Amino acid sequence: MNKTLVIIKPDGVERSLIGRIVSRFEDRGFKILKGRFETISTELANKHYAEHADKPFFNELVSFITRSPSFVFVVEGPEETWSIVRSMMGKTNPAESPSGTIRGDFATELSENVIHGSDSAESAVREIGIFFPDFNLD
Numbered sequence: 751m752n753k754t755l756v757i758i759k760p761d762g763v764e765r766s767l768i769g770r771i772v773s774r775f776e777d778r779g780f781k782i783l784k785g786r787f788e789t790i791s792t793e794l795a796n797k798h799y800a801e802h803a804d805k806p807f808f809n810e811l812v813s814f815i816t817r818s819p820s821f822v823f824v825v826e827g828p829e830e831t832w833s834i835v836r837s838m839m840g841k842t843n844p845a846e847s848p849s850g851t852i853r854g855d856f857a858t859e860l861s862e863n864v865i866h867g868s869d870s871a872e873s874a875v876r877e878i879g880i881f882f883p884d885f886n887l888d
Contacts, residue, residue, distance in 0.1 A: 753783065753887060754832040755877040757866040758821040760814065763787070767856055768821050771865065774838060774852065775825055784882055785823030790815050797880050810861060822881050832874045835867040 756775070758768050772782060790798070795812040802808045825835060840851025844863055847854035857863040868874035878885055 752829055752831050753824055753826045753878065754835050754868045754874040755866075755881060756823050756825050756835060756868075757815075758823075759862070759864055759866060760818040760820055761862040762856065762864040763819050763821055765856070765864075767864065771852055771856070772821075772823070775835070778827075778834070778838065780825045780827040780831070780835075783824045783826050784885060785821060787819045788822050788881075789819045790822075792816055794880065798877065807861075814861060824878055824882060824885060830871075832868045832871055836869060839865050839867050 758771055762768065762771060775782065792812060795815045796803070798815070799808060799811050802811060825831060827834060838852060840847030840853035840857075842853075842863060843860045844853045844857035845860075847857065849855060852865050853863050857865075868877050875887060878887065
């Protein structure tokens with residue numbers, strides 16, 4: 751799979767980080783195939799975070815991602831694009847993310863960590879389908 755979904759979350763949009771983050775992907779050689787600003791609905795957030803529905807932080811995730819606009823986009827690159835994107839993002843906890851990663855450079859809180867990227871090729875297919883149902887993955 752050479753495509754993946756990336757979301758610049760509300761805190762990244764609110765802090766005007768979209769250009770700086772997108773340019774990191776473009777500088778790395780990735781293509782942005784499709785993207786849009788969207789205030790993610792509760793229904794869409796519930797689908798997106800379905801695997802976390804039974805976890806104690808689920809409501810916090812949904813509340814955060816739906817609070818204001820996000821920038822949702824599809825990135826294309828070499829095989830295993832999702833893996834490269836995840837490495838560029840850094841660890842979920844910004845305190846554990848090295849400088850030079852997106853979270854290491856821009857995020858300050860675990861609950862507001864600026865960016866989401868699909869965590870596998872299967873997740874990329876599922877998540878692109880949730881946010882861009884008419885997108886052709888071929």
